Amino acid sequence: MSPFLRTIFVIARRDFLSIVATPTFLLFLLAPLFMIGVGAIGGAGASQLADSARGAGRIVALVDTGDIEALRAADSRLRDALPRREKPVTLEIRVATPAADPLAIAREKGSDTYAVLSGPLAAPRIVEQEKGSSSGRYLALLAGEVLRDRAAGPLPPVAPRFESIANQGASIAVQQSMGFGAVFAIFLLTLLLAGQAVGMLAEEKGNKVIEILAAAVPLESVFLGKLLGLLGVAILFIAFWTAMAIGGGLVAATQIDPGAIAATGAAGKSAAALVSAPATGWPFFIGIGFAYFVMAFLLLGAVFLGVGAQAGTVREIQMLSLPITIFQVAMFSLSAAASSAPGSRLATIAQIFPFSSPLAMAARAATDGNHAIHLLALGWQAIWVALVVYLSVRLFRAGVLSGGGSWKFWRRAKVVTSAATPAGVVSSQSH
Amino acid sequence: MTALTVEAQGLTKYFGNFKAVDNVSLEVPTGSIYGVLGPNGAGKTTSLRMTLGIIDPDAGSSRLFGGQRPQSVRHRIGYLPEERGLYPGMKAREAIAFMGALRGLDWSEGRRRAETFMTELGLERVIDEKIRKMSKGMAQMIQLIGSIVHAPDLIVLDEPFSGLDPVNQERLEMLVRRERDRGATILFSTHVMAHAERLCDRLAIIARSQRRFEGTVDEARAMLPMQVRYTPRGAPDPAVIAAMLPPGAEPRGDAWQFPIADAGVEPLLARITASGHGVAGLSIVRPGLHDAFVHIVRQVDAGFEADARVDALEEAAL
Numbered sequence: 001m002s003p004f005l006r007t008i009f010v011i012a013r014r015d016f017l018s019i020v021a022t023p024t025f026l027l028f029l030l031a032p033l034f035m036i037g038v039g040a041i042g043g044a045g046a047s048q049l050a051d052s053a054r055g056a057g058r059i060v061a062l063v064d065t066g067d068i069e070a071l072r073a074a075d076s077r078l079r080d081a082l083p084r085r086e087k088p089v090t091l092e093i094r095v096a097t098p099a100a101d102p103l104a105i106a107r108e109k110g111s112d113t114y115a116v117l118s119g120p121l122a123a124p125r126i127v128e129q130e131k132g133s134s135s136g137r138y139l140a141l142l143a144g145e146v147l148r149d150r151a152a153g154p155l156p157p158v159a160p161r162f163e164s165i166a167n168q169g170a171s172i173a174v175q176q177s178m179g180f181g182a183v184f185a186i187f188l189l190t191l192l193l194a195g196q197a198v199g200m201l202a203e204e205k206g207n208k209v210i211e212i213l214a215a216a217v218p219l220e221s222v223f224l225g226k227l228l229g230l231l232g233v234a235i236l237f238i239a240f241w242t243a244m245a246i247g248g249g250l251v252a253a254t255q256i257d258p259g260a261i262a263a264t265g266a267a268g269k270s271a272a273a274l275v276s277a278p279a280t281g282w283p284f285f286i287g288i289g290f291a292y293f294v295m296a297f298l299l300l301g302a303v304f305l306g307v308g309a310q311a312g313t314v315r316e317i318q319m320l321s322l323p324i325t326i327f328q329v330a331m332f333s334l335s336a337a338a339s340s341a342p343g344s345r346l347a348t349i350a351q352i353f354p355f356s357s358p359l360a361m362a363a364r365a366a367t368d369g370n371h372a373i374h375l376l377a378l379g380w381q382a383i384w385v386a387l388v389v390y391l392s393v394r395l396f397r398a399g400v401l402s403g404g405g406s407w408k409f410w411r412r413a414k415v416v417t418s419a420a421t422p423a424g425v426v427s428s429q430s431h
Numbered sequence: 432m433t434a435l436t437v438e439a440q441g442l443t444k445y446f447g448n449f450k451a452v453d454n455v456s457l458e459v460p461t462g463s464i465y466g467v468l469g470p471n472g473a474g475k476t477t478s479l480r481m482t483l484g485i486i487d488p489d490a491g492s493s494r495l496f497g498g499q500r501p502q503s504v505r506h507r508i509g510y511l512p513e514e515r516g517l518y519p520g521m522k523a524r525e526a527i528a529f530m531g532a533l534r535g536l537d538w539s540e541g542r543r544r545a546e547t548f549m550t551e552l553g554l555e556r557v558i559d560e561k562i563r564k565m566s567k568g569m570a571q572m573i574q575l576i577g578s579i580v581h582a583p584d585l586i587v588l589d590e591p592f593s594g595l596d597p598v599n600q601e602r603l604e605m606l607v608r609r610e611r612d613r614g615a616t617i618l619f620s621t622h623v624m625a626h627a628e629r630l631c632d633r634l635a636i637i638a639r640s641q642r643r644f645e646g647t648v649d650e651a652r653a654m655l656p657m658q659v660r661y662t663p664r665g666a667p668d669p670a671v672i673a674a675m676l677p678p679g680a681e682p683r684g685d686a687w688q689f690p691i692a693d694a695g696v697e698p699l700l701a702r703i704t705a706s707g708h709g710v711a712g713l714s715i716v717r718p719g720l721h722d723a724f725v726h727i728v729r730q731v732d733a734g735f736e737a738d739a740r741v742d743a744l745e746e747a748a749l
Contacts, residue, residue: 215485
């Protein structure tokens with residue numbers, strides 16, 4: 001190993017251990033548990049609300065006894081063809097009696113009645129809650145179906161043959177949403193720790209270790225080592241939660257009867273998503289996604305580290321956290337927009353601009369099957385990491401290390417100009 | 432001529448419009464102990480930092496070990512900065528091994544040497560203590576060990592004695608001599624003359640950003656005339672004694688005190704013997720480094736005040 005790499009690892013090791021070997025890290029590691037808990041409680045509450053609301057709604061048909069069977073058959077036939085979310089609310093069929101008043105039924109307590117059908121099927125009276133509601137239209141459609149069945153007589157049953165094309169090509173929409181998912185995941189993981197880079201050199205400046213480091217090793221390796229240490233923490237975090245997720249999945253799989261999974265529609269849906277793989281294939285997509293995560297982390301981390309290194313006090317570092325978050329969100333928005341419009345000019349810009357490039361390129365891996373382009377992108381981003389670190393180090397050397405008290409470059413400039421002015425005045429007077 | 436470990440030529444550094452270091456050169460012979468002396472704020476630390484390449488000089492250059500750039504020979508240098516600093520959460524042994532590892536020493540070897548050094552310096556109690564639990568002086572000794580744990584060829588110590596109790600100062604002097612005997616070259620700065628006088632083979636005095644003196648301790652002391660303290664026997668007439676002694680002699684109680692040039696010693700003794708006033712007490716001593724240092728710094732300061740007066744006059748004239 002070259003001495004440069006070795007010193008990077010010495011610094012990274014120190015930083016990694018000093019972050020991980022603290023009780024606070026445990027809190028950090030387990031923080032997603034709180035998020036999951038809160039999310040689960042909120043989600044359960046919300047779905048319960050939705051369910052109870054859905055269960056409470058109904059439409060009512062007041063028909064003659066002879067029409068009941070035909071109406072029920074027509075309802076189940078039509079219902080089958082509609083997607084789950086768009087199925088009409090429960091149909092309640094009642095026998096029409098002279099005493100039954102559709103308006104009274106519509107106003108009955110205990111459930112929301114969206115529409116009530118009464119009278120003969122050929123000319124039904126439909127009382128609806130809202131003018132022109134789909135519930136009213138649905139009741140009219142049912143009545144028509146019943147009449148049409150009756151007029152046409154028994155028809156031979158349709159024997160459809162379904163053919164699936166799911167395996168032949170993934171849907172573009174699914175791939176785009178995978179791209180967005182990758183952007184979002186990388187953004188979230190970067191948000192976790194890259195922002196912390198801004199305060200990392202404050203520790204060394206505070207306890208004066210910076211001079212030992214600066215004397216002993218090139219500052220570039222200090223900066224890179226710190227980034228690497230932080231990246232190690234992030235990877236530990238990801239590995240921990242990936243392991244938890246896989247473990248949890250395995251446990252869940254042993255608990256649930258496979259038959260039950262097949263029976264539920266939800267499982268069928270996620271299976272469909274799995275079938276439609278990203279354009280580059282799952283293994284490559286996950287691998288390159290991780291590579292882009294590392295790059296995004298290093299790039300943003302290098303910027304934040306460099307900016308933070310210029311800050312003099314903890315207060316200044318705290319003040320910097322807002323622009324930093326905005327910068328991250330801006331890169332996320334740009335890449336998210338790019339992921340929803342693959343091949344557009346916006347997408348190209350997002351893929352070339354170095355700080356959004358890892359996110360946008362990860363999205364591209366979902367929709368574009370080209371593998372070689374990613375090698376180019378990773379190289380391009382690596383150049384920028386090196387460039388940012390180089391510039392940060394130059395600024396740090398010129399400003400913080402040399403300047404003593406006046407590390408702010410604009411303040412130093414002012415000192416120089418104020419020094420220059422009196423001399424100029426004197427010389428102009430003496431002429 | 433002996434080989435030079437440090438060759439720094441014409442180092443100059445501006446902080447804003449203030450010239451912190453002005454054309455300072457340092458030539459440190461290999462295997463010697465070299466002191467950089469100067470009052471507070473004279474530019475010692477900045478000179479050392481430039482010598483080690485931690486900051487870049489605005490003019491001049493620094494070459495180590497025969498023409499090498501300081502950045503390329505980091506692993507052969509040990510440096511104790513003026514601003515002491517260690518990671519407070521680290522244990523002493525780890526902190527020392529960490530500093531060694533930065534300079535290319537193996538971690539396990541660093542831990543082993545840390546134990547040896549700490550035991551030698553009477554710090555075996557705190558080997559596995561965290562730095563934050565230590566006293567300032569202890570932490571300083573840890574840092575000192577950390578800066579020499581990789582057995583460097585050049586050891587640069589910035590104000591190593593400040594903050595240490597006399598016992599630890601003594602240990603540090605021992606350590607410095609031992610490192611020199613091992614073959615290392617030691618360059619250190621201080622404003623405490625006693626240490627410099629005892630340790631240094633050569634020294635440079637920096638005052639007001641410039642190097643004002645370079646040479647051995649004896650050469651520095653030789654800049655001032657020897658001081659004579661003479662007590663005649665009995666109670667002779669002061670006027671008679673004053674006439675016999677060189678001009679400038681002052682009575683201090685029974686004794687007389689006056690400076691004397693090296694060549695004037697024998698004639699003086701002859702005169703005293705011939706005068707018959709007897710000798711109740713006589714000492715002729717070379718002033719210490721302390722006096723030489725104060726003398727040099729005062730001269731420089733006086734020059735600056737004179738300059739300031741001239742400046743003021745010139746400004747008034749404009």
